[in-house]
Amino acid sequence: MVPEINYWAVLLATASSMLVGSIWYAPKVFGTRWSKLANVDMDKPAASATMAIITTLIVSFLTAWVLAGATAIAWHFYEGSFFVSALFTGIALWAGFTAARFITHDAFEGRPTALTTMNIAHELVTVVVMAVLIGVWPPALG
DSSP states (O other): OOOOOOHHHHHHHHHHHHHHHHHHTSIIIIIHHHHHHHTOOTTSOGGGGHHHHHHHHHHHHHHHHHHHHHHHHHHHHHOSOHHHHHHHHHHHHIIIIIIHHHHHHHHHHTOOHHHHHHHHHHHHHHHHHHHHHHHHSOOOOO
Protein backbone atom coordinates (compact mmCIF):
# COMPACT_ATOMS: atom_id res chain seq x y z
CA MET A 1 0.00 0.00 0.00
CA VAL A 2 1.28 3.43 -0.94
CA PRO A 3 -0.14 6.11 1.36
CA GLU A 4 -2.15 8.91 -0.17
CA ILE A 5 -0.26 12.19 -0.11
CA ASN A 6 -1.42 15.70 -0.94
CA TYR A 7 1.72 17.03 -2.61
CA TRP A 8 0.43 20.61 -2.50
CA ALA A 9 0.30 20.31 1.30
CA VAL A 10 3.80 18.80 1.27
CA LEU A 11 5.12 21.72 -0.79
CA LEU A 12 3.43 24.22 1.51
CA ALA A 13 4.83 22.41 4.56
CA THR A 14 8.28 22.52 2.96
CA ALA A 15 7.98 26.28 2.49
CA SER A 16 6.74 26.67 6.07
CA SER A 17 9.92 25.04 7.31
CA MET A 18 11.97 27.73 5.61
CA LEU A 19 9.73 30.45 7.05
CA VAL A 20 9.87 29.04 10.59
CA GLY A 21 13.66 28.76 10.37
CA SER A 22 14.12 32.28 9.07
CA ILE A 23 12.01 33.65 11.93
CA TRP A 24 13.44 31.36 14.66
CA TYR A 25 17.06 32.10 13.80
CA ALA A 26 16.57 35.82 13.12
CA PRO A 27 18.95 37.90 15.24
CA LYS A 28 16.12 39.50 17.22
CA VAL A 29 14.52 36.13 18.01
CA PHE A 30 17.04 33.34 18.79
CA GLY A 31 19.68 33.95 16.10
CA THR A 32 22.16 35.91 18.19
CA ARG A 33 21.99 33.47 21.11
CA TRP A 34 22.13 30.47 18.75
CA SER A 35 25.19 31.81 16.89
CA LYS A 36 27.06 32.26 20.17
CA LEU A 37 26.11 28.81 21.50
CA ALA A 38 26.86 27.09 18.17
CA ASN A 39 29.98 29.17 17.56
CA VAL A 40 28.70 30.33 14.16
CA ASP A 41 29.95 33.57 12.61
CA MET A 42 26.83 35.45 11.46
CA ASP A 43 29.02 37.99 9.61
CA LYS A 44 30.11 35.52 6.93
CA PRO A 45 29.02 36.41 3.39
CA ALA A 46 25.55 35.15 2.50
CA ALA A 47 27.00 33.03 -0.33
CA SER A 48 28.49 30.66 2.23
CA ALA A 49 24.97 29.70 3.33
CA THR A 50 23.77 28.75 -0.16
CA MET A 51 24.51 25.03 0.13
CA ALA A 52 23.04 24.93 3.64
CA ILE A 53 19.83 26.52 2.36
CA ILE A 54 19.59 24.12 -0.60
CA THR A 55 20.22 21.18 1.73
CA THR A 56 17.59 22.48 4.15
CA LEU A 57 15.06 22.79 1.34
CA ILE A 58 15.65 19.20 0.21
CA VAL A 59 15.57 17.81 3.75
CA SER A 60 12.45 19.85 4.57
CA PHE A 61 10.69 18.37 1.56
CA LEU A 62 11.72 14.87 2.67
CA THR A 63 10.47 15.56 6.21
CA ALA A 64 7.12 16.89 4.96
CA TRP A 65 6.71 13.97 2.55
CA VAL A 66 7.45 11.37 5.24
CA LEU A 67 5.15 13.16 7.68
CA ALA A 68 2.33 13.21 5.11
CA GLY A 69 2.77 9.51 4.35
CA ALA A 70 3.06 8.50 8.00
CA THR A 71 -0.02 10.59 8.78
CA ALA A 72 -2.03 8.82 6.09
CA ILE A 73 -0.94 5.43 7.43
CA ALA A 74 -1.76 6.42 11.03
CA TRP A 75 -5.12 7.86 9.95
CA HIS A 76 -6.05 4.64 8.16
CA PHE A 77 -5.03 2.61 11.21
CA TYR A 78 -6.60 4.72 13.96
CA GLU A 79 -9.30 6.44 11.86
CA GLY A 80 -10.86 9.60 13.32
CA SER A 81 -9.64 13.06 12.36
CA PHE A 82 -6.94 13.41 9.72
CA PHE A 83 -5.86 16.67 11.36
CA VAL A 84 -5.42 15.03 14.79
CA SER A 85 -3.55 12.14 13.15
CA ALA A 86 -1.18 14.65 11.54
CA LEU A 87 -0.47 16.40 14.85
CA PHE A 88 0.04 13.21 16.86
CA THR A 89 2.16 11.63 14.13
CA GLY A 90 4.32 14.74 13.81
CA ILE A 91 4.89 15.02 17.55
CA ALA A 92 5.58 11.29 17.93
CA LEU A 93 8.08 11.30 15.05
CA TRP A 94 9.73 14.45 16.43
CA ALA A 95 10.07 12.95 19.94
CA GLY A 96 11.20 9.50 18.82
CA PHE A 97 13.58 10.50 16.09
CA THR A 98 14.49 14.19 15.95
CA ALA A 99 14.64 15.10 19.65
CA ALA A 100 16.10 11.76 20.70
CA ARG A 101 18.86 11.93 18.06
CA PHE A 102 19.69 15.59 18.78
CA ILE A 103 19.99 14.88 22.50
CA THR A 104 22.21 11.85 21.95
CA HIS A 105 24.53 13.48 19.41
CA ASP A 106 24.79 16.76 21.30
CA ALA A 107 25.61 14.93 24.54
CA PHE A 108 28.50 13.07 22.90
CA GLU A 109 29.70 16.21 21.12
CA GLY A 110 29.60 18.18 24.37
CA ARG A 111 27.28 20.84 23.02
CA PRO A 112 25.64 23.17 25.52
CA THR A 113 22.27 22.01 26.82
CA ALA A 114 20.84 25.43 25.94
CA LEU A 115 21.82 24.89 22.28
CA THR A 116 20.28 21.42 22.21
CA THR A 117 17.08 22.73 23.77
CA MET A 118 16.89 25.64 21.33
CA ASN A 119 17.44 23.38 18.31
CA ILE A 120 14.97 20.67 19.33
CA ALA A 121 12.38 23.33 20.18
CA HIS A 122 12.86 24.76 16.69
CA GLU A 123 12.37 21.31 15.21
CA LEU A 124 9.19 20.82 17.26
CA VAL A 125 7.72 24.10 16.04
CA THR A 126 8.72 23.25 12.46
CA VAL A 127 7.12 19.79 12.60
CA VAL A 128 3.95 21.05 14.30
CA VAL A 129 3.50 23.76 11.63
CA MET A 130 4.09 21.14 8.93
CA ALA A 131 1.59 18.80 10.62
CA VAL A 132 -1.04 21.54 10.80
CA LEU A 133 -0.65 22.30 7.08
CA ILE A 134 -0.72 18.63 6.12
CA GLY A 135 -3.61 17.99 8.51
CA VAL A 136 -5.85 20.73 7.14
CA TRP A 137 -5.28 19.60 3.54
CA PRO A 138 -5.67 15.82 3.57
CA PRO A 139 -5.23 13.90 0.34
CA ALA A 140 -8.27 13.41 -1.85
CA LEU A 141 -9.49 10.02 -0.72
CA GLY A 142 -11.37 8.34 -3.50
